[in-house]
Amino acid sequence: MxxxxxxxxxxxxxxxxxxxxxxxxxxxxxxxxxxxxxxxxxxxxxxxxxxxxxxxxxxxxxxxxxxxxxxxxxxxxxxxxxxxxxxxxxxxxxxxxxxxxxxxxxxxxxxxxxxxxxxxxxxxxxxxxxxxxxxxxxxxxxxxxxxxxxxxxxxDPEPPRDGSDHYGPPMTEKKKEKEEKGGGEEGGEKKEEESGDTKMETANADADADGDGDGDANPAKRRRVDDGAE
Missing domain, CATH: 3.30.70.330 (RRM (RNA recognition motif) domain)
Incomplete structure (x- = not known):
């Protein structure tokens, strides 16, 4: 050497x-x-x-x-x-x-x-x-x-690595997107359920308006159908 x-x-x-x-x-x-x-x-x-x-x-x-x-x-x-x-x-x-x-x-x-x-x-x-x-x-x-x-x-804790206010490991893009839309996974599921309920109510209302349901959306049309049946 x-x-x-x-x-x-x-x-x-x-x-x-x-x-x-x-x-x-x-x-x-x-x-x-x-x-x-x-x-x-x-x-x-x-x-x-x-x-x-x-x-x-x-x-x-x-x-x-x-x-x-x-x-x-x-x-x-x-x-x-x-x-x-x-x-x-x-x-x-x-x-x-x-x-x-x-x-x-x-x-x-x-x-x-x-x-x-x-x-x-x-x-x-x-x-x-x-x-x-x-x-x-x-x-x-x-x-x-x-x-x-x-x-x-x-x-001194390390600053967030993803630019957010959260300390700890960075959030995944999917999780971050859900939080921005309103409350994480639970909030997302709740919104989907509410959206489904709204669609069901709209469908029922449309069916009643056409005389296919039991609702009172168009009572005049329902009376005409009943009169014909008698």
Missing amino acids: SILSGSEILFKSETNVYLDRKYYADLTSQLEVSTRSSTVYVGNLIFDPEPTPEDLIHAHFSMAGPVDEIIMGINRNTKMPCGFCFVVYEDITSAREAVTMLNGTRLWKVDGSGHGIIRVELDPGFKSGRQFGRGSSGAQVRSDRLNNSSQKRRR
Whole structure:
């Protein structure tokens, strides 16, 4: 497998690397230092309900080269792992190989169950204090943003997808047409029954008018028929 050069990793990482404003003025300067570093940042580690074991991380990242040290990221408030770490290699080449080889992979437990898909980026190098999450919850800023976004989606229901005032799945065209004509399926059936009754009354009235019924629609004509029968 080919190893990414420093410039290739710099270009590839610009869109998703977290800028550490405490130590670097802009993303370009941070990435330039990162390409000369033997440290990688690892994100999206499982930490709830149980954190990803450090020995599992060591075994996974040793596939890219000899690992010198692993620094687990911890929640600033609880002092518990919060989903990231720094892996320090013995040389720069191994760090670049880790980005090429392990970014987007999944950590697997001994029992065969899988952890989440991890994110691996070149890091400018670990400094004391960087192991603490900087989000408002004490965890990572990225984690806080994701939590806030998911909470907002739960609070705000999705708007109707068919342009109506109804929330939920869109109505079928047939059902929508019935509701517009007057009250859904029951209203439609009732109108059909009323229409049938009206037609029956009209037919009876026409029959009486012709002398074929028993009604009094044309009493004069009925008397003439009766007189003839006598």
